Amino acid sequence: KGTMRVFKSLVLLFLLLVVRGSMVQLKNGGYEDIVIAINPELSENHNIIRNIQAMVKEASTYLFNATKQRFFFKAVKILIPLHWLPKPEYLSVKTESYDKADVIVANPYLKYGDDPYTLQYGGCGEKGRYIHFTPDFLLNDNLYNIYGSRGTKVFVHEWAHLRWGVFDEYNNDAPFYVLFLSYLPFRCSASVTGKYIVQSCTGNSCTTRECKSDEQTKLYEAGCKFVPEKTQNAPASIMYMQSLPSVVEFCDQSTHNEKATNLQNKMCNYHSTWEIIMNSTDFSNTSPINSASPPFETAFSLLQTKDRVVCLVLDVSGSMAANNRIKRLKQAAEIFLLQIIETGSWVGIVTFQSTAQIETYLQQIINENVRQDLTKYLPISAGGGTNICAGVHKGFEVKENIGENYSNLYGSEIVLLTDGEDGGMSSCLTEVKNSGSIIHTIALGPNAAPELEQFSNMTGGLRFYATDTVDSNSLIDAFSGISSGSGNISEQSIQLESTAQSVTVKQWMNGTVTVDSTVGNDTFFVVTWDRSTSPPDILLRDPKGKEYRTSNFTVSDLNLRTARLNIAGTAEVGDWYYWIQNKHTESQVISMIVTSRAASLAVPPVTVKALMNKDTNNFPNPMVIYAEVSQGFLPVLDATVMATVEPQTGSAVELQLLDDGSGADITKNDGVYSKYFTSFRGNGRYNLKVRVQGKDKTVRLRRRQSRALYVPGYIENGEIKMNAPRPEPSDDEIQAKLGSFNRVASGGSFVMENVPSGGITDVFPPCKIIDLEAQYEEDKIHLSWTAPGNDFDVGQADKYIIKMSESLLALRNTFEDTTSVNTSSLVPKPAGTKESFQFKSENVTIENGTIIYFAIRAIDNASLTSEVSNIAQAALFIPPKESSPDSTPNDDVINEGINILTIVLIVAGSIIAVSIAVSMFVCILHKKNRRGGPELRM
Ligand SMILES: *[C@@H]1O[C@H](CO)[C@@H](O)[C@H](O)[C@H]1NC(C)=O
Ligand SMILES: *[C@@H]1O[C@H](CO)[C@@H](O)[C@H](O)[C@H]1NC(C)=O
Ligand SMILES: *[C@@H]1O[C@H](CO)[C@@H](O)[C@H](O)[C@H]1NC(C)=O
Ligand SMILES: *[C@@H]1O[C@H](CO)[C@@H](O)[C@H](O)[C@H]1NC(C)=O
Ligand SMILES: *[C@@H]1O[C@H](CO)[C@@H](O)[C@H](O)[C@H]1NC(C)=O
Numbered sequence: 001k002g003t004m005r006v007f008k009s010l011v012l013l014f015l016l017l018v019v020r021g022s023m024v025q026l027k028n029g030g031y032e033d034i035v036i037a038i039n040p041e042l043s044e045n046h047n048i049i050r051n052i053q054a055m056v057k058e059a060s061t062y063l064f065n066a067t068k069q070r071f072f073f074k075a076v077k078i079l080i081p082l083h084w085l086p087k088p089e090y091l092s093v094k095t096e097s098y099d100k101a102d103v104i105v106a107n108p109y110l111k112y113g114d115d116p117y118t119l120q121y122g123g124c125g126e127k128g129r130y131i132h133f134t135p136d137f138l139l140n141d142n143l144y145n146i147y148g149s150r151g152t153k154v155f156v157h158e159w160a161h162l163r164w165g166v167f168d169e170y171n172n173d174a175p176f177y178v179l180f181l182s183y184l185p186f187r188c189s190a191s192v193t194g195k196y197i198v199q200s201c202t203g204n205s206c207t208t209r210e211c212k213s214d215e216q217t218k219l220y221e222a223g224c225k226f227v228p229e230k231t232q233n234a235p236a237s238i239m240y241m242q243s244l245p246s247v248v249e250f251c252d253q254s255t256h257n258e259k260a261t262n263l264q265n266k267m268c269n270y271h272s273t274w275e276i277i278m279n280s281t282d283f284s285n286t287s288p289i290n291s292a293s294p295p296f297e298t299a300f301s302l303l304q305t306k307d308r309v310v311c312l313v314l315d316v317s318g319s320m321a322a323n324n325r326i327k328r329l330k331q332a333a334e335i336f337l338l339q340i341i342e343t344g345s346w347v348g349i350v351t352f353q354s355t356a357q358i359e360t361y362l363q364q365i366i367n368e369n370v371r372q373d374l375t376k377y378l379p380i381s382a383g384g385g386t387n388i389c390a391g392v393h394k395g396f397e398v399k400e401n402i403g404e405n406y407s408n409l410y411g412s413e414i415v416l417l418t419d420g421e422d423g424g425m426s427s428c429l430t431e432v433k434n435s436g437s438i439i440h441t442i443a444l445g446p447n448a449a450p451e452l453e454q455f456s457n458m459t460g461g462l463r464f465y466a467t468d469t470v471d472s473n474s475l476i477d478a479f480s481g482i483s484s485g486s487g488n489i490s491e492q493s494i495q496l497e498s499t500a501q502s503v504t505v506k507q508w509m510n511g512t513v514t515v516d517s518t519v520g521n522d523t524f525f526v527v528t529w530d531r532s533t534s535p536p537d538i539l540l541r542d543p544k545g546k547e548y549r550t551s552n553f554t555v556s557d558l559n560l561r562t563a564r565l566n567i568a569g570t571a572e573v574g575d576w577y578y579w580i581q582n583k584h585t586e587s588q589v590i591s592m593i594v595t596s597r598a599a600s601l602a603v604p605p606v607t608v609k610a611l612m613n614k615d616t617n618n619f620p621n622p623m624v625i626y627a628e629v630s631q632g633f634l635p636v637l638d639a640t641v642m643a644t645v646e647p648q649t650g651s652a653v654e655l656q657l658l659d660d661g662s663g664a665d666i667t668k669n670d671g672v673y674s675k676y677f678t679s680f681r682g683n684g685r686y687n688l689k690v691r692v693q694g695k696d697k698t699v700r701l702r703r704r705q706s707r708a709l710y711v712p713g714y715i716e717n718g719e720i721k722m723n724a725p726r727p728e729p730s731d732d733e734i735q736a737k738l739g740s741f742n743r744v745a746s747g748g749s750f751v752m753e754n755v756p757s758g759g760i761t762d763v764f765p766p767c768k769i770i771d772l773e774a775q776y777e778e779d780k781i782h783l784s785w786t787a788p789g790n791d792f793d794v795g796q797a798d799k800y801i802i803k804m805s806e807s808l809l810a811l812r813n814t815f816e817d818t819t820s821v822n823t824s825s826l827v828p829k830p831a832g833t834k835e836s837f838q839f840k841s842e843n844v845t846i847e848n849g850t851i852i853y854f855a856i857r858a859i860d861n862a863s864l865t866s867e868v869s870n871i872a873q874a875a876l877f878i879p880p881k882e883s884s885p886d887s888t889p890n891d892d893v894i895n896e897g898i899n900i901l902t903i904v905l906i907v908a909g910s911i912i913a914v915s916i917a918v919s920m921f922v923c924i925l926h927k928k929n930r931r932g933g934p935e936l937r938m
């Protein structure tokens, strides 16, 4: 018991990793090829383009000064949606796409979302994925008072998140609990002047007054907000209150406050933003420019998206006859043509061996007949050598029949599949690079050319790897993953299921697929098998009890190993059950694939993106696997997410990805599920597939981290001018019922290098603990964290080392030399388990107001040690005798009967749910029970 009040809010943080395909280049300090894409959902509005241009131009000058004459924005491409009226000045897109853009302009899903933010992946110094601006933010000048000018302030703030992987220096929720500000300013620069204001509103009329604070404890009352002076001299910091006119700098080592409980500190090991920026490759690759302003004004090009044009370039060399490859290719490519490729797209087909041949020129998919017709051109026989360049060449020729609009290859896509090597591949690399065409590669089998991925690398294409293991479905999953990068999610096919198993004679494959309310149009159930020429016995029952049997499925004469059922209209929401019996005389692999599209234009479907931190990895670095589960821009929480990693040789590895804010998962409850992967089975390609299941879970609205600070108001000429309070969503809007759902997504492939052959000795330490929290409980200190594993976040560590100090930097810099906590009784639990440890420190006296810091490391049985954890702080305050009730924030919770009267928790870090940051627990001991003196022995 005890009257404990916890102000703990969980804020959402979208951290991830890879910059998928960002093509930004830095040349002589100038950023080029920045892509700002307008979502195809937005109606035509040229002010959006105009305001983007004004914003970036202004930001360029400001960035140049803030980075001490180092960086500026040289060239920006603005991607205009297909449906906006064409203009002569619009150029064609080449390899740019909405999905790969650095900045997107899109409506928030649900209102209240005008805060600009950066979807930031991964740790400190790692690039983010994109910056999201809403049209309102770009069009409504009234928001200037809240976020500051778009160009000079906000864009540079977000760019720093995106490009250099730095974090906010304010705490999203704690600023509004500035209770202990005078002890522990949350601001990077304590020199920002202002007042602590409390605002109370009745109806439309609001009054403000200065917050009351207690003389001795310096505690401010609840609801207190820091309102800065509009005119002041503080030059820092852009990652804190970028809106202040005087702010022109990032915090550096001299102005940085490492004790502030903000994300920058937690993520970047208590270093300042400028230190992190100075540590970036951008910084080391440039030198300052001797000039007062950027040497070039930002140049803009306007590129308009075109209809999707895709050419399948398929290997039919002799090796394709092995392992049933040519038949599996037919099954998989047919799924692409009939179910995946978006209506309105143009598709052509080329095959190659020693020479290449156009099977069909481009045809526009205007109806089902065109799709069916295209499948007739899929190859059915194989023979000859492998000449990849010949295939790519012919692929470039198929667009010849579609006229003026496509006078070049810009923006077209090639899906290049091969299973063989080709010594002459390098002969067409330059041509490919200059073509303006995007090449997606599918490497099939263990002997596919190792250089294949160079094509996708150079052109920003996707990369897949499919094995010959039939029951992994990897070839089908690769083709299913090639949907358009246009951002037009309602037109895209979504994979609900893809599963396969070997079924013995007369045995069954039974299962369930859930169709949720966000999808259901254009739904296909596809059963494939690999031996018999007639289908197995199929029974499929919809949620209403309607039954479909084998005879209701279509088996094409051209492909005797696929049965396909297209559900008319919108498929029933709920669980679909299937029973499939193998009627063949021997066992065979049977698979079930289900795809669908959005049911409504107004409700975005639940989607999954599976990602990795790298495309190519050097042993012994771990891979990190991520799955981003979202509905529109909202994270989906509490789903079960399983990843399957399939190596070139050896069996596939399954692992569960977690959104628990420990190990590889930097943020708890952000809809990004993560895990380290270290079970390497040798060199070569690995493919990734992710399966997501939701059981009656809810989508919750969370604000994003890494967003521009919403300033509550300003003091101008001594007068307090409050901004409109930030609009807050209601509970109904936060808890949208989603029901059950199923999703499957391919995450593409990665390549491992330098994996030692033979037995691997343990080279993987436990992962860094990132969620250490500390708190006083009576006269003890209570620490909690999530257990790391033997190998990063897998397995079980051997022991822990816990250290404490009154100096935060001592723990960071000289961990070994600080005071040890006796951990002999502490045995690590399996990875992912919550650990809890309580101890009484005999030899340290904590005085009123003292803050003690704690950090922890884990050691595995091979004596490999994790990095030093985040640093948790515990502070003790004893309130004065005469504290007036309304000077404390918790006057309503006084309980006379116990020792500890009020415990105010500012879980600054874990506010960021995540665990992140430092958690600071402040105990206030009741004066009555502590008359004896201000000291507490721990
Ligand atoms: C440029 O930065 C310096 C400090 O780094 C600051 O004193 C100066 O006011 C800034 N100039 C502009 C135009 O922002
Ligand atoms: C700078 O980068 C190096 C190497 O990547 C790293 O070891 C070091 O910790 C970084 N310093 C800071 C302040 O992040
Ligand atoms: C392409 O490959 C180069 C060198 O192998 C690598 O440095 C680069 O990051 C890759 N680019 C992409 C977009 O994968
Ligand atoms: C699949 O369903 C059939 C028909 O209900 C049943 O006979 C069979 O035992 C089930 N098989 C499995 C593996 O569940
Ligand atoms: C399945 O096909 C049979 C006849 O082939 C037809 O009578 C029945 O209505 C079909 N079932 C469904 C659910 O469409």
Ligand SMILES: *[C@@H]1O[C@H](CO)[C@@H](O)[C@H](O)[C@H]1NC(C)=O
Pocket (backbone or CB within 6 Å): 490, 521, 569, 570, 598, 599, 600, 601
């Ligand atoms: C889905 O199909 C229904 C008819 O069943 C149609 O009214 C709706 O517009 C379709 N949704 C989309 C996004 O095409």
Ligand SMILES: [Ca+2]
Pocket (backbone or CB within 6 Å): 658, 659, 660, 661, 665, 666, 667, 668, 669, 670, 671, 672, 673, 674
């Ligand atoms: Ca997460």
Ligand SMILES: [Ca+2]
Pocket (backbone or CB within 6 Å): 762, 763, 764, 765, 766, 790, 791, 792, 860, 861, 862, 864
């Ligand atoms: Ca280990």
